[in-house]
Amino acid sequence: MTHPEALLQVRDLRVDVAERHVLKSVSLAVPAGALLVLMGANGSGKSTLGLTLAGHPRYRVAGGSARFAGQDLLALSPEARARAGLFVSFQAPPEIPGVKNNLFIRTALNAVREARGETPLDAFDFLGDARAAATRLGLPEAMLGRPVNDGFSGGERKRNELLQLALLRPRLAVLDEVDSGMDVDGVRAVVQLVRALRAQGTAFIVVSHYLQLIESLAPDAVLWLDQGCIAETGGMALATEIARTGFVRAAEALEA
Amino acid sequence: MDSARADILAARHRLDTRGWIPRHAEAFRHLPPPAAEVWLGDTPAAIGCEAHPLAGAGWTLHPIGHSPQGRVDARWLDAGDDLQRAELFAGLPTLSGAGDAGEGDAAPFAWAHRTLCRQGLRMRIGGAPGAEREASSTVWLQLRHQPRSAAEAPLLVIELLAGVHCVLVETHDRQSLDCRQPIVQNLQAHVRLGERATLQHLRIATPGPADRIAHHLHARLGRGARYEQALIAAGSGYHLQRNVIELHAERAVSSSAGLLLAAGSVLEHQVRISHGAARTVSAIEDLALASGAARMVVNAHTRIAPSASEADVRQRLTGIPTGGQPKLVLRPHLEIHHDQVQATHGATWGALPEDAMFYARQRGLDERSARGLIVEGMAGALMQRCFSDGRLLEAVGIDRLLRAAVDRHLAVGQDAGHG
Numbered sequence: 103m104t105h106p107e108a109l110l111q112v113r114d115l116r117v118d119v120a121e122r123h124v125l126k127s128v129s130l131a132v133p134a135g136a137l138l139v140l141m142g143a144n145g146s147g148k149s150t151l152g153l154t155l156a157g158h159p160r161y162r163v164a165g166g167s168a169r170f171a172g173q174d175l176l177a178l179s180p181e182a183r184a185r186a187g188l189f190v191s192f193q194a195p196p197e198i199p200g201v202k203n204n205l206f207i208r209t210a211l212n213a214v215r216e217a218r219g220e221t222p223l224d225a226f227d228f229l230g231d232a233r234a235a236a237t238r239l240g241l242p243e244a245m246l247g248r249p250v251n252d253g254f255s256g257g258e259r260k261r262n263e264l265l266q267l268a269l270l271r272p273r274l275a276v277l278d279e280v281d282s283g284m285d286v287d288g289v290r291a292v293v294q295l296v297r298a299l300r301a302q303g304t305a306f307i308v309v310s311h312y313l314q315l316i317e318s319l320a321p322d323a324v325l326w327l328d329q330g331c332i333a334e335t336g337g338m339a340l341a342t343e344i345a346r347t348g349f350v351r352a353a354e355a356l357e358a
Numbered sequence: 359m360d361s362a363r364a365d366i367l368a369a370r371h372r373l374d375t376r377g378w379i380p381r382h383a384e385a386f387r388h389l390p391p392p393a394a395e396v397w398l399g400d401t402p403a404a405i406g407c408e409a410h411p412l413a414g415a416g417w418t419l420h421p422i423g424h425s426p427q428g429r430v431d432a433r434w435l436d437a438g439d440d441l442q443r444a445e446l447f448a449g450l451p452t453l454s455g456a457g458d459a460g461e462g463d464a465a466p467f468a469w470a471h472r473t474l475c476r477q478g479l480r481m482r483i484g485g486a487p488g489a490e491r492e493a494s495s496t497v498w499l500q501l502r503h504q505p506r507s508a509a510e511a512p513l514l515v516i517e518l519l520a521g522v523h524c525v526l527v528e529t530h531d532r533q534s535l536d537c538r539q540p541i542v543q544n545l546q547a548h549v550r551l552g553e554r555a556t557l558q559h560l561r562i563a564t565p566g567p568a569d570r571i572a573h574h575l576h577a578r579l580g581r582g583a584r585y586e587q588a589l590i591a592a593g594s595g596y597h598l599q600r601n602v603i604e605l606h607a608e609r610a611v612s613s614s615a616g617l618l619l620a621a622g623s624v625l626e627h628q629v630r631i632s633h634g635a636a637r638t639v640s641a642i643e644d645l646a647l648a649s650g651a652a653r654m655v656v657n658a659h660t661r662i663a664p665s666a667s668e669a670d671v672r673q674r675l676t677g678i679p680t681g682g683q684p685k686l687v688l689r690p691h692l693e694i695h696h697d698q699v700q701a702t703h704g705a706t707w708g709a710l711p712e713d714a715m716f717y718a719r720q721r722g723l724d725e726r727s728a729r730g731l732i733v734e735g736m737a738g739a740l741m742q743r744c745f746s747d748g749r750l751l752e753a754v755g756i757d758r759l760l761r762a763a764v765d766r767h768l769a770v771g772q773d774a775g776h777g
Contacts (some may be wrong), residue, residue, distance in 0.1 A: 156720050181724050181725070184722040189720075195717065196713040198714045198717070198735055199739045201738075205731075209731060210721035213723055266721060270722070
């Protein structure tokens, strides 16, 4: 799976978490603007892959490589990865008590803009953009003035992740079960945002078990992660098969 | 001999015969204060330091924005004059009387203060009771103190009349002074709240790095009165902030918050609250950040007397080392003499929340910006919890103040770490 032109190129990535081998060998390539869906049973290593790419200190890279936009991703600090254009949404975004959401997002956005050589947004311009994006995503405007994720419901936290995604406009976004906890309108907002960003060139790795969402996203490839390895790569047919038979049955079929 | 001189000699005699705070004194066990000579201005470094620019204005009063000030009777009094000294100390605990007992281990500070005190400010807020006064209006005040000499013992007495609501910002800031000569300051403040009076009190004390200061605040609350105090304090050569709050009238409420920042310096915050009446409520919450070789102690002590049924007490102390190897001691302490009360206390000591730090960095903030933002947020939340009404925080631009204080702390801590 070598793609010289790929935006993200992961080769034989092995990751340990607390002395446990979670990712045993993962290789994948994500071309610019492409959309990959990553499926896998609980504990197969999907979130580990995302957090490792993001540079979480608890995830120790035991071997392999990851190159992003021509750089050695694994050598970069988490903020350097973000500034290079990598966005990883959290399954359970944490609270930051006392830090207003709009201040947090504007500070992050301006750090990224500075890295891109763009001028920082002042509070007025930012608020205009943020309000418009929040409205599109169905996030109440009041959430902008509240502390980050403090008192937010599960769905609101996910919408807040989408808001940051919409404003940061990364080159590659890893969305880890962004649909979980979302209502129908929320899932529709995910699809619309992903389509809009893809049209501007953003690539995606989407972790999801929700077939309807996967179909709506029209992925370029579906990857099945099993016990820390990519067990199979395919198209929508693979996603449909997994949805129909489950991961255990699919694994048996693979072995046969 | 005049009576002012006699009072000074009596205080000095008491200090000489009883002695200074012993090293084993429980309240000062972890951070013993400098010797008595320092607080009396007898040490060589403090001699001959009366010249300009150290001769600051002492206490000055300022308006806050365009907010109404209401009626304030303020009197600057000379403690060297017999009559003015009598007026200045009127109604305060005597050195040998019952009021002295409550000072306990800290009593020598009061004796040293009485010896060195040269001037003070008495404020009566709300004016004369009666039809002239609008009880519902809020009095907004800023009280600024600048050192007048290298060793000094300022006095502040605030009397809030019944039903009056006051917002007070008290600053002790040496940043604007050119003179960087270290000072010694032993300040005593007495706050009296009448029935149903409310005082929202923001105190900011950021001394110079080599200053040695001790601020003692005594508050006594009337029935149904509410006293909310938030302190923003930075460390120095020695810095003690000690509050003694008496809730000896029914339904009195006290809330105390401290944002304590010590980067390679010394800082102690002591809050002692005494519940002596039914249905009294108190909360003490401190956020202590220490770095480098800082030594910091947070001492919270709440006593619920046998007469304080249905008292409601909360203590929450948080200590976070932000670099280096600081010594950070958190001491939550409850003393309960009644069965029918609610009391919680806790102390947590540890790093900044790792998940929030990583989250911020994943969104593009560098480590220092992420740390600053998270600490600022914690400090802001602390202030919000302290005050029942957020107008004070808005009026003083608390976000800006906290950002400056946290930035300064983290910058000094980083420099110390690299050193």
